Amino acid sequence: MRLASLLLSTVAAAALALPGLAGAAPVKIGFINTITGAEAPIGETMTNGLELALEDLKKQGVDVKVIRQDDTGKPDKAISAIEQLATGDEVTAIVGPYTSACANAVAKQAEQYGVPQVIPAASKEEITRQGYKWVFRVNAPANVYAKALIDAALAFGKPKSVAFIYESTDFGSSLSKVGKEYAVAKGLTVVADEAYQKGSPDYRSTLSKVKGQNPDLVFMVSYVADAILLMRQSRELGLKPQAFLGGGAGFDTAQFEGEKDISTNVFSVTQWTPDSSKASMEFAARYQAKFGKRPTYHAACTYTSMMVVGAAVKKGGADRAKVREALATDTWQTIMGEVKFEAYDGYNNQNHNAMPVIQYQAGKSVTVFPAKVATAKAVYPFPGWK
């Protein structure tokens, strides 16, 4: 009896030890994200995207261990996070951080330590324009958002004037700066240029002023839920341009989509759409089932970043240089389409992500531009409020 139990426990111990014997230790990947602080809501969708990627990597037999760090949205904390990951945990690669300020601070250190860094969703153009060898970015930078929207509007109709309303954040002002330049280049007149402090309960006066200018296009940028406030108050005031162009982010959330009264016929631009491919639909369905909400592009970008890093690790193991090599040269088929890090237009290691333009029709987002990926016909001009 005693012998039997001894034997059993020996077998059990051997069984537990086996995986450790069979394979090497899991490859450590750092994930820097904003878990607390004002940007936390988006950070959370990114964590969710990462979770799904980890499930998939496990299925593919890629053994990674993710070490998480919260940067609280502040660059000095992000530096502390990268120091810990690069020199303390000695991770093979890093995914993140979320905000541009943090991503840039981390990029500098990643380059110095020679740790491959894959940025999922920070939009500041300069980050991948500093000639860094070890820094890769999956999402398209800020200028792409504005160009895609204005191109779409010009393809659908003949707008003459455009009004810009944007939050005074890095995202809002750099996006609309490019937007204004591009609009002028395309022969549009910019009739209003209104920056606002996010989080104000009342944008009615700004919107009345814009309404007084009678613009053909109203281009709005809001990172968060201000998008809903702007559209609600536009409806109250009866603002009726040819098209509402929403510059991504706040105009591309499940909540915005759900607010049918105000979202119907609004255009937005996104890094990723759930209807872009079969894999995307599956991802969206899994995400919905697991987290009870629609995935945002931040989730998809983080998922893609982690999958790309996973693929590179599969090839290069725990060796940083080999992983960097794989990231720099390989091409992957992902839910965001083909991902490849390239050098172009002064960018380095930048994924050339084309941003589709979507429109909300009957409470669902459909892709309307560019024509080759469109799944529905655009409603243009704006038919008016219900």
Next chain:
Amino acid sequence: MAIFLQSLLSGILVGGVYALIGIGLTIIFGVMRVINFAHGDLLMLGMYVTWGLFALFNIDPYLSLLITAPVLFLWGVLLQKVFINRVLNALPQNQILLTIGMGLVMSNAIMLAFTSDYRILTTSYTSSAFQVFGLSVSQPLLYSFLITVAITGALFWFLQNTDTGQAIRATAQDRDAAQLMGINVKRMSVLAFGLGTAMAGIAGALLAPTYYIFPQVGGPFTLKAFVVVVLGGMGSIVGATLGGILIGVTESLSAVYVASGLKELVVYVLFLLILLFRPAGLLGKSRT
């Protein structure tokens, strides 16, 4: 002209809610001389209670005031008894710090409990408006404004005409003298903090149908409440009401005639000017 009138109108209506936030802060400051840096976080709690009642039981946000206000009142009483009461005679910087700490604890506890997702509360009237002489009058703002007027009126009546109300006012005017007159100053402080918290909660509930809700929503409202209170005169309810409306209108008009990005700046400049040239505020009695 239409733009001017439209902005003036929305300024006044939004100002009503600012006034309510300010009234809560002014009661607390008036009675206890404590600058409550957690005021915005109390407002945030009011929003979450309202959101919870709406999401779980589908109770209309305006109706839920009947629950939100007493809940927040009790919460304020608790905070006063456990925390604020201990620092009533402490250095002002310690009082400020305590309320900052309490605010951090409240917003982060809510974040852990409900995640930091934005919550949106949509009712049938959320983005509807009445059309009057070519101006659009936002339905939810109008309702909020009317409720604010009713509550401010009731509070004013309570402070003027009831024994407890007069005792609170006496405490606000001179704590020591009130104590000598046999007023239970401690009880008045508890009541005042409860009332102030309830007002912040009501303001949160009134904002809920037109705004969005997340754990860090309070910060900007705390600053705004300070401005409202100083403009009106610390401790003056009528002053806070006027201050709130003045700020609503200033913001609204400066968004049109200065720049949208500078409307808060204009408010702070106005605030400093009033501090310098009428330190007691528009309606406050001189305290020096």
Next chain:
Amino acid sequence: MSSLLRSLRTPRGFSAPAFLAYLAVIGLVALVPQFSRKPLILHMWIMVFLAIAQGSAWNIVGGYAGQYSVGHAAYFGIGAYTTMLLLELHQIAPWYGIGLSMLNAVLLSVVIGSITFRLRGPYFVLASISMAEIIRLAALHFKDLTRGAEGILLNGIPPLETPWFTVKFLGKVPFFYTSLGLAVIVISVTWFVQHSKLGYTFQAIREDQDAAHSLGINPTLHKNLALMLSAAFTAAAGSLFALYVRFIDPNIAFGIDVSVQMVLICIIGGIGTILGPVVGSVVLVLLSESLRNPKWLVQAGLLADSSPTVAFIEARLSNAHVLFYGVLVVVVVLFAPEGFLGLLRTAVARVKKRLAAKPTPPSQPAAAA
């Protein structure tokens, strides 16, 4: 040790043993990079030094002159922006830039002081907050000057060339010594403030402004002097922070968190004392890092990698580190209103009392050592 403690309790002037102890501590700290070049550890030292510089600078006007400014982000930000703009737009090296940024902050402090010092108590606090907010909003709006919300990204810092040596601002070590240097300077200035006639006038104003006035002290002048000193060093800290982090935007530089942090450092450590901000910075930086990233303790060699404490904090507390920060603030205000230094002093006094109660303490040699 006991003489050091005595000097911080009742400082009456220069005390050679305390001064030597101070030099010895600086010397020891300065040797740190010789023993550990772990970037995270050096990073945390830098954060502590910058926090000490900010806290001590605030302490001059907040702790000694008793003017509780919650708007010091204005000076921190003006320092950060001046240095960064001069470097990025005009290629003016930061060692000149820091000097100009301090000058700029002094000018700003004269403007802000002349407005806010007309007010007292809570009104002063609110006025100082709104001044910092006005500057933050202006920095967001006037993009031609500041680049607005897009912020300023630093491409590189030119090397500092002297006839004897060249310093390249790469890695942590140069920042370790510059920020240590700044912290030492500001602590020394605080010492000077505490012991000079100027400092006595500040403290007189703190204790009773009207009485000080009746003794012939010009309160407005001296409050402004305190603010100018404070602003200059806050700006220097802001400049170093910007150079180290390499990116600033109006919210990072002028945000209200920055102002609150400075006040917190002093109150948690012990307001109006020389060592208060030092203790406060160490406690605050280490505690917030321990809650956010407990593994630094492993790197510092204080805990083993397998330690259950690390696992516990990571599993249970990592999302709640700001919550604990808040709890700490509440606990300190309620139970240690004079900060950690106050607690230490009470403890020392209690031990002494107990020792004094025993006529022949057996531990006498130990206490002397």
